[in-house]
Amino acid sequence: MRIVVGVGGGIAAYKACSLVRKFTETGHDVRVIPTESALQFVGKATFEALSGNPVHTGVFADVPEVPHVRIGQEADLVVIAPATADLMARAASGRADDLLTATLLTARCPVVFAPAMHTEMWEHPATIANVATLRAHGSTVMEPASGRLTGADTGPGRLPEPEEIFALASLLLERSDALPRDLEGRRVVVSAGGTREPLDPVRFLGNRSSGKQGYAMARVAAQRGAQVTLIAGNTIGLEPPAAVEVVHVTTAEQMGTAVDKHSVGADAVIMAAAVADFRPVNVAAAKIKKGAHEPNSIELTKNRDILAGLVQARRDGHLAGLAIVGFAAETGDEHGDVLTHARAKLARKGCDLLVVNAVGEGKAFEVDNNDGWLLGADGTEQSLDHGSKALLASRVLDALGPLLR
Ligand code: CTP
Numbered sequence: 001m002r003i004v005v006g007v008g009g010g011i012a013a014y015k016a017c018s019l020v021r022k023f024t025e026t027g028h029d030v031r032v033i034p035t036e037s038a039l040q041f042v043g044k045a046t047f048e049a050l051s052g053n054p055v056h057t058g059v060f061a062d063v064p065e066v067p068h069v070r071i072g073q074e075a076d077l078v079v080i081a082p083a084t085a086d087l088m089a090r091a092a093s094g095r096a097d098d099l100l101t102a103t104l105l106t107a108r109c110p111v112v113f114a115p116a117m118h119t120e121m122w123e124h125p126a127t128i129a130n131v132a133t134l135r136a137h138g139s140t141v142m143e144p145a146s147g148r149l150t151g152a153d154t155g156p157g158r159l160p161e162p163e164e165i166f167a168l169a170s171l172l173l174e175r176s177d178a179l180p181r182d183l184e185g186r187r188v189v190v191s192a193g194g195t196r197e198p199l200d201p202v203r204f205l206g207n208r209s210s211g212k213q214g215y216a217m218a219r220v221a222a223q224r225g226a227q228v229t230l231i232a233g234n235t236i237g238l239e240p241p242a243a244v245e246v247v248h249v250t251t252a253e254q255m256g257t258a259v260d261k262h263s264v265g266a267d268a269v270i271m272a273a274a275v276a277d278f279r280p281v282n283v284a285a286a287k288i289k290k291g292a293h294e295p296n297s298i299e300l301t302k303n304r305d306i307l308a309g310l311v312q313a314r315r316d317g318h319l320a321g322l323a324i325v326g327f328a329a330e331t332g333d334e335h336g337d338v339l340t341h342a343r344a345k346l347a348r349k350g351c352d353l354l355v356v357n358a359v360g361e362g363k364a365f366e367v368d369n370n371d372g373w374l375l376g377a378d379g380t381e382q383s384l385d386h387g388s389k390a391l392l393a394s395r396v397l398d399a400l401g402p403l404l405r
Helices: 011-025 044-051 067-074 085-092 099-106 119-123 125-136 162-175 212-223 252-263 306-315 338-349 389-403
Strands: 002-007 029-034 077-083 111-115 145-148 154-158 187-192 227-232 244-248 268-271 278-280 300-302 323-330 353-358 369-376 381-388
Touching: 002 011, 002 067, 002 099, 011 029, 011 044, 011 077, 011 162, 029 044, 029 099, 067 099, 077 085, 077 099, 077 162, 085 099, 085 111, 085 125, 111 162, 119 125, 119 154, 162 212, 162 381, 162 389, 187 212, 187 252, 212 227, 212 244, 212 268, 212 389, 227 252, 252 268, 252 306, 268 306, 268 389, 306 323, 306 338, 323 338, 323 389, 338 353, 338 369, 353 389, 369 389, 381 389
Parallel strands: 002 029, 002 077, 077 111, 187 227, 187 268, 227 244, 268 323, 323 353
Antiparallel strands: 145 154, 278 300, 353 369, 369 381
16 A cells, blocks of 8 residues: 655654654555654654655656645645644645645555644644544544653643554554544443453463453554443553543453443443453462462452443443444354353343454464454344454444434
8 A cells, every 4th residue: 555654743753754654564655744843853864764765845846747736646644643733723724735634635645643742732723623633634634642842741642652553554544444533422431451360469360352352442443432431451562542541450350340430421331351350369468488387279250241231230220322343253163163151141141232353273362453343132143353452443433423312
């Protein structure tokens, strides 16, 4: 695919280098178009070396090839990172005073802006209006991350991490349409990762969930405009998604407490976490040692089912109107195939949607791609095509939208 990476003039321009690298490493043909001021932060040679293509900022280089029109027309995706307040203002008003803005006017492919600026600039009515205009024009403007900005200030306006921009850009290539803003004003709770049930201060019972699918759910929901709380169990060093509140927990009991607390007033809960069904009855205060008192078995007790608890609370009228999504990682066995088990689980759990993944043989756990089925309480069944975890998340959210009160 032909990807244009536009780079605005902000300190986060250095992160565009990692982004360019990710695109070239995944086999894309990348053209980097910086603004003149972006070159104050990162040199032209860096972008040329990373992309393997010439880099220009103005419309008067290679004139016979008409690059100010051709690059945009031929692009499959344009990603602007960092998108500064000034660059978005110029793009929103249709200016074409450099190669990048001219390219934006001629591009008919998906366009993603990854904003980076100080909080005051992001929250200024002029920027808010420009973002709304760009979205109305069909572009995807990402929610920025919160955190440390240049200097000591913190707040929303930080460039989302390159991995996150890459994930969202790849999702747009897979979906081939702009990301809808259909979750604006909605509160969504997502659980992710595996829980750990301690045996002693150094050992635990855990599972192979990486948290990647839950993080993708949270990330895509936030970028569709939802206010998202992510209850994260153990994950493999994942970056917190931009514009998402992350609550870290360890055990199933802690996860249950956090999910219960944040579900109050939420529109949807998505239980992507792999919650341990059992925990050790006794947790040793000191490390269990070899020697005189070696244990030869671990006595277990059942954890409560968080998902079933939510469904019950809704039946009892405590969480009226809450949409509830469960996940099921299944293997077939002598009693039935994956879908047979999944249909039974949906009926047993009583949630509105069940996302079903077949696991084993390197599928679903720890990997970046996923597929499966989406079963609805109304009897609908949809297969979820193989693709990124963000694509699967996005399909689940497509189905969830109409279920929200
Ligand atoms: N779940 C939960 N609380 C638990 C166990 C599971 O909320 N104590 C949720 C998971 O987050 C997931 C769904 O229930 O959304 C299904 O999880 P799974 O482990 O497949 O279901 P179980 O009920 O444990 O079914 P089984 O072990 O019989 O396959």
